[in-house]
Amino acid sequence: MIDSFVAAPADRLEEAYQRLVGALWRDGLPTEQTLSAVPHLVACLDQVDEVRQGHLAILLGLLAEVEYPAADGKVHSAVRAGLDRYLTLWRSAPKGQGLSLALHYLLAHFPDDRRRILAVADELGLEVDDRSRLDRALLRFDPDDPEPQIGRAFPYPTAWEMDESERAHDRAQVKSLTAEQVEAQWHKDTRTVLGFTGARAYWAVRHGSPAPIEPDSLPPRYPDPPEADIDVFRRHQAAFRCPNCGGGLEFRPGSARCTGCAGEYRITRGMLDFTASAGGTGGADFLSQLVKIPTMAHFIESKARPNFKRLCGFTWDGPVTAAFEEKLIAELVRPVEGPVLDVAAGPGGFTLALAKAVGHERVIALDLMPQMLASLRHRLPQVPAVVANARTLPFGDGTLGAAMCWNGPHAFLYEDTAPIFAEIGRCLRPGGTFTTYSFRDSEDPIYRYFVASHHFPQSEHGLRMYDLDEFKGWLADAGLVVREESAIGLAFFITAEKQAPGTRG
Known part of the structure; x- marks a missing residue:
C-alpha cells in the first residue's frame, strides 16, 4: 500500500491515499497493520515530493491520535520516534501551505516535546490563532490545577477575550463540575483543537493555502439594546399565540398577556421572553442572563x-x-x-x-x-x-x-x-x-x-x-x-x- 501511494500518478494520488489510510486507520482506530507500518511511513518522508509528504504527515497525525488520551501507547511512541525529521521538515516547509500545516497538525500530538516544538513554532512566526491551538494541544491535563481552562477551545483559546466579570462566571461554572467532568471536558477540548488543525491542514494538502479568515460582521462588544415601542409587537399581534394554550396575545408596555389562560410574558428591551412568566422568577433570571457573558x-x-x-x-x-x-x-x-x-x-x-x-x-x-x-x-x-x-x-x-x-x-x-x-x-x-x-x-x-x-x-x-x-x-x-x-x-x-x-x- 505504501509503495502504491509513493508511485501513484497525480491523477490517482487521492485514490491511492485513501486505500493506504483505510489499511492503517479506521474511524479513529488502528488496524492490525498500523504499528508495523509506522516506521516505513516515517522513512517515506525522505523519498517523496512535498505533496505526498503532506499527505503522510496527516496520516501520521491520525495514527498518533488512535490511543488518545493514553500518553504512552505503542503507536504513538512509534510515530513520535520521527520527531527530529518532522521538525527539520517543518523549518523548511513553505509557511501557511499544505506541508507546513500538516506538520503542525502532526507535531501537536507530542506534549512531552512541548518546549522543542514551541521553540520551532516561534522561529517560524506562527499566526496568533495557530500558535494558540498548538500551545493548547501540547498541554497535558493536570488534575491538581485549581483553575483549569476548559470549554474555551474553539476556534482557538486566545479568541476568548473575556473581561474579569466574565472570567469569574466561567470559573464558577467550572467549579460546579466534578473532577471527572473537568477531565472529560479537557480531553474534548484537546480533540477539538486537533480536529480543527487537522481539518484545515487536510484541505490545504489537497487544495493549497487557505484564505485568511475574516469576521462576517462586528456586532457591539457590549450591546445596549433599547426599550421598544410596544407597536413593534402589536403589528404582528395576529400571528402570535401563547405557547402554553394556543390563545391569542394582547400586548401592553412591558408584557404580553394570553387571552386564553391569562399567562403573562415579560418584554424587556424589546425582547419578549417565553421561557418564563412575568410573575415568576424568570424575569430576574432573564436580566441576569444578559450580564453573565455579555x-x-x-x-x-x-x-x-x-x-x-x-x-x-x-x-x-x-x-x-x-x-x-x-x-x-x-x-x-x-x-x-x-x-x-x-x-x-x-x-x-x-x-x-x-x-x-x-x-x-x-x-x-x-x-x-x-x-x-x-x-x-x-x-x-x-x-x-x-x-x-x-x-x-x-x-x-x-x-x-x-x-x-x-x-x-x-x-x-x-x-x-x-x-x-x-x-x-x-x-x-x-x-x-x-x-x-x-x-x-x-x-x-x-x-x-x-x-x-x-x-x-x-x-x-x-x-x-x-x-x-x-x-x-x-x-x-x-x-x-x-x-x-x-x-x-x-x-x-x-x-x-x-x-x-x-x-x-
Missing part, C-alpha cells in the same frame, strides 16, 4: 461563526462571504402576506440582510439565548425579538409569510431538527417559503473524523452534520417542497415552499 454575541459573530463555516463547509478558500450570503438571502426569501421569522437569529448579522430584503417592519427575530438577541436589538431596534425554543413556536397555524434559519439548523440538537421543521411548516402560510443554510456530512472518512472531533454544548459526543436526503425528507414531512437548492463544498442552501392542504409538490 461579549458572547461579539465572539460568535466575529470569531466562532467565520471559522465554523470554513470547517463544516470544507470551504477554507472562503467563497461563502458575508456579501455572498446577503445576496442569496435577498434572492431566496420570497414571503407571502404575513411576518417573516428569523429562527435561531443569533446576534443578528443576517437578520440585517433579511430586514434589508423584505423590510424591517415584517421581521421577527427568534433565539433561545437572550445574549444573542441583545446584540440583535442593539443593531436592529425596529425589529422585535422573541426568546423561545423553536420546538414550540409562539405563532398560530398558517400565520407567517416566510421563515429563515440561516447557518442555524446545526445549532439545534440533531434530534430536534425534524420537530422544528414541523413547527415552521405549521406556522407558514401556503406559498410561504422557508430558507436555510447548513452543512452535510463529508463522504470522506478523514474529513468527517476531523469535524466529528469538535465538541460543543449541542454536540457533546462530537459534531455531526446532516445527511442531505434525510434533511430534505424532514422538510417534506413538514409539508415543504424544495424549490431552490445549491451547494458549495459541504454547505447547502435550500428554499422550500409550504404547500396548501391537498396539493402536490
Whole structure:
C-alpha cells in the first residue's frame, strides 16, 4: 500500500491515499497493520515530493491520535520516534501551505516535546490563532490545577477575550463540575483543537493555502439594546399565540398577556421572553442572563461563526462571504402576506440582510439565548425579538409569510431538527417559503473524523452534520417542497415552499 501511494500518478494520488489510510486507520482506530507500518511511513518522508509528504504527515497525525488520551501507547511512541525529521521538515516547509500545516497538525500530538516544538513554532512566526491551538494541544491535563481552562477551545483559546466579570462566571461554572467532568471536558477540548488543525491542514494538502479568515460582521462588544415601542409587537399581534394554550396575545408596555389562560410574558428591551412568566422568577433570571457573558454575541459573530463555516463547509478558500450570503438571502426569501421569522437569529448579522430584503417592519427575530438577541436589538431596534425554543413556536397555524434559519439548523440538537421543521411548516402560510443554510456530512472518512472531533454544548459526543436526503425528507414531512437548492463544498442552501392542504409538490 505504501509503495502504491509513493508511485501513484497525480491523477490517482487521492485514490491511492485513501486505500493506504483505510489499511492503517479506521474511524479513529488502528488496524492490525498500523504499528508495523509506522516506521516505513516515517522513512517515506525522505523519498517523496512535498505533496505526498503532506499527505503522510496527516496520516501520521491520525495514527498518533488512535490511543488518545493514553500518553504512552505503542503507536504513538512509534510515530513520535520521527520527531527530529518532522521538525527539520517543518523549518523548511513553505509557511501557511499544505506541508507546513500538516506538520503542525502532526507535531501537536507530542506534549512531552512541548518546549522543542514551541521553540520551532516561534522561529517560524506562527499566526496568533495557530500558535494558540498548538500551545493548547501540547498541554497535558493536570488534575491538581485549581483553575483549569476548559470549554474555551474553539476556534482557538486566545479568541476568548473575556473581561474579569466574565472570567469569574466561567470559573464558577467550572467549579460546579466534578473532577471527572473537568477531565472529560479537557480531553474534548484537546480533540477539538486537533480536529480543527487537522481539518484545515487536510484541505490545504489537497487544495493549497487557505484564505485568511475574516469576521462576517462586528456586532457591539457590549450591546445596549433599547426599550421598544410596544407597536413593534402589536403589528404582528395576529400571528402570535401563547405557547402554553394556543390563545391569542394582547400586548401592553412591558408584557404580553394570553387571552386564553391569562399567562403573562415579560418584554424587556424589546425582547419578549417565553421561557418564563412575568410573575415568576424568570424575569430576574432573564436580566441576569444578559450580564453573565455579555461579549458572547461579539465572539460568535466575529470569531466562532467565520471559522465554523470554513470547517463544516470544507470551504477554507472562503467563497461563502458575508456579501455572498446577503445576496442569496435577498434572492431566496420570497414571503407571502404575513411576518417573516428569523429562527435561531443569533446576534443578528443576517437578520440585517433579511430586514434589508423584505423590510424591517415584517421581521421577527427568534433565539433561545437572550445574549444573542441583545446584540440583535442593539443593531436592529425596529425589529422585535422573541426568546423561545423553536420546538414550540409562539405563532398560530398558517400565520407567517416566510421563515429563515440561516447557518442555524446545526445549532439545534440533531434530534430536534425534524420537530422544528414541523413547527415552521405549521406556522407558514401556503406559498410561504422557508430558507436555510447548513452543512452535510463529508463522504470522506478523514474529513468527517476531523469535524466529528469538535465538541460543543449541542454536540457533546462530537459534531455531526446532516445527511442531505434525510434533511430534505424532514422538510417534506413538514409539508415543504424544495424549490431552490445549491451547494458549495459541504454547505447547502435550500428554499422550500409550504404547500396548501391537498396539493402536490
